[in-house]
Amino acid sequence: MNGSVSLRDRLNLTVRDIPRSGIRDFFDIVSTMKDVISLGIGEPDFDTPWHVRESTVFALERGATHYTSNLGYLELRRALSRYVRKVFGAEYDPESEVLVTVGVSEALDLALRALINPGDEVLYHEPCYVSYRATILFAHGVPLAVETRPENGFRLTRAMLEAKVTPRTKVLMLNFPNNPTGGIMSRADLEDIAAFARERDLIVVTDEIYGELTYDAPHTSIVSLPGLRDRTIFLHGFSKAWAMTGFRLGYACGPAELIDAMMKVHQYTMLCASSLGQKAALEALARPESDIAEMVNEYRRRRNFIVKAFNEMGLDCHRPLGAFYAFPSVAKFGLPSRDFALKLLHEERVAVVPGTAFGACGEGFVRCAYATNLENVKEAMVRIERFTKRLASAQ
Amino acid sequence: MDELLTILQNNALESPETIARLLGVSAAEVNARIADYEKRGVIRGYQAILNEDELELGKVTAVIEVKVTPQREGGFDTIANRVSRFPEVRSAYLMSGTYDLLLFVEGRTLREVAAFVSERLSPLEGVLSTSTHFMLKTYKRFGVLMHQEVTDERLSVTP
Numbered sequence: 001m002n003g004s005v006s007l008r009d010r011l012n013l014t015v016r017d018i019p020r021s022g023i024r025d026f027f028d029i030v031s032t033m034k035d036v037i038s039l040g041i042g043e044p045d046f047d048t049p050w051h052v053r054e055s056t057v058f059a060l061e062r063g064a065t066h067y068t069s070n071l072g073y074l075e076l077r078r079a080l081s082r083y084v085r086k087v088f089g090a091e092y093d094p095e096s097e098v099l100v101t102v103g104v105s106e107a108l109d110l111a112l113r114a115l116i117n118p119g120d121e122v123l124y125h126e127p128c129y130v131s132y133r134a135t136i137l138f139a140h141g142v143p144l145a146v147e148t149r150p151e152n153g154f155r156l157t158r159a160m161l162e163a164k165v166t167p168r169t170k171v172l173m174l175n176f177p178n179n180p181t182g183g184i185m186s187r188a189d190l191e192d193i194a195a196f197a198r199e200r201d202l203i204v205v206t207d208e209i210y211g212e213l214t215y216d217a218p219h220t221s222i223v224s225l226p227g228l229r230d231r232t233i234f235l236h237g238f239s240k241a242w243a244m245t246g247f248r249l250g251y252a253c254g255p256a257e258l259i260d261a262m263m264k265v266h267q268y269t270m271l272c273a274s275s276l277g278q279k280a281a282l283e284a285l286a287r288p289e290s291d292i293a294e295m296v297n298e299y300r301r302r303r304n305f306i307v308k309a310f311n312e313m314g315l316d317c318h319r320p321l322g323a324f325y326a327f328p329s330v331a332k333f334g335l336p337s338r339d340f341a342l343k344l345l346h347e348e349r350v351a352v353v354p355g356t357a358f359g360a361c362g363e364g365f366v367r368c369a370y371a372t373n374l375e376n377v378k379e380a381m382v383r384i385e386r387f388t389k390r391l392a393s394a395q
Numbered sequence: 396m397d398e399l400l401t402i403l404q405n406n407a408l409e410s411p412e413t414i415a416r417l418l419g420v421s422a423a424e425v426n427a428r429i430a431d432y433e434k435r436g437v438i439r440g441y442q443a444i445l446n447e448d449e450l451e452l453g454k455v456t457a458v459i460e461v462k463v464t465p466q467r468e469g470g471f472d473t474i475a476n477r478v479s480r481f482p483e484v485r486s487a488y489l490m491s492g493t494y495d496l497l498l499f500v501e502g503r504t505l506r507e508v509a510a511f512v513s514e515r516l517s518p519l520e521g522v523l524s525t526s527t528h529f530m531l532k533t534y535k536r537f538g539v540l541m542h543q544e545v546t547d548e549r550l551s552v553t554p
Contacts, residue, residue, distance in 0.1 A: 031552075038552060041551065179554075305416040
């Protein structure tokens, strides 16, 4: 290359300028250390239900190793359509309105690429899942972040959205129950947002991957509200409620025109989701209630434990109503979240994720996943309490 | 089922303080509820789940299918209670199907168990026939795998 232009300078500018995920960055540090108790894992500690694993082995034996339809096995799409109607309250035609994807992450990327022209704005709320901002940028959209706060349970309000929306805004992205805050939206909360979306003529992309995991009140999906089904892309998958993260299986439901557009991107980039993952999903849907109910009860008990422990040690911790994360404030120690997390890791060998990995407004918080066994949670609380006492007495 | 019992069934050594936090109630309430369950006989004891294959205890366990004649008064309960009282019988169940009682019987040797069956069990009035199967290896007891270690393959930090 004769030193002409460096490889870095040849990169696509958007890709070049997007930072690596703060999670990945933190993982690299944690993975060099031993005997760490990790509250940093954003996936269930439960095993994939055995009947799902066993039937995946059977599917492999039977030769389910070929390409499937771009949209996914029709049998699976039919089962998904029934499940979404029953649990989330909206009707989708399995022939044309359901697309099986490689996790919700792919579905999100497809939705945005299918919708966004360069310069279109996307409203979303922070703190949020690590990929949202990057995915919007990859689609050449303009991210408009709205900050949610612990004072109102990290819920989103119409007023927050009104303060940011412009005539160029095209899409509203939602994620409730929320990673990393554990916030959820009541039906009344969602009705305000739905009215906003209708009046501003926005397309809604709703990531409800934690939809089954709520603890004190049932989940309401925005697709079940009047007029929203026809302007919404609903995203869901098997990672959280069935502990199937490694299967990488998600799906999108939406009006046929939108699903068809997403399918075009999917067919030219991914072709189809893994055949074995699809077989596993089909088996998972055969008996969802029994798998999920006891997991939810166990998460609820751990949630009760961890929130009480944080509040007793003097850390303000909003009571998460869904997902499996607590998001306590550590602002009072005067350290940036990242420094707090690093110091905690080095001094007490407990891994938590700095809130800033989920957006700038996550500063002052850390995310603690309680998707880990109770013995680990207990020991982590002992160590964090010892650590915060030391920090407080040094102030 | 009461969540308190679910927790104890999973780990009977869980402290009342921890259980209180898990359920969002006071430790005093947890203690009172446990005492009540014990008093009512709902909780009938606490035992460790042992992997006995590791201990080389020099004992044998037999699973015995027993056909019996139900009594005119008391049905199967009379004979089942009589059989259950032998200390050699560790568990006893009334079954549907081709036999009536299923017994788990322990002894030091095969000969000892055989003697129990032929000298104690079979001669009982109401016992019609028995079929004895000796256990060779335990893979799972009370929901716990005996020979497979539970591993956590997850990365230490994930989104």
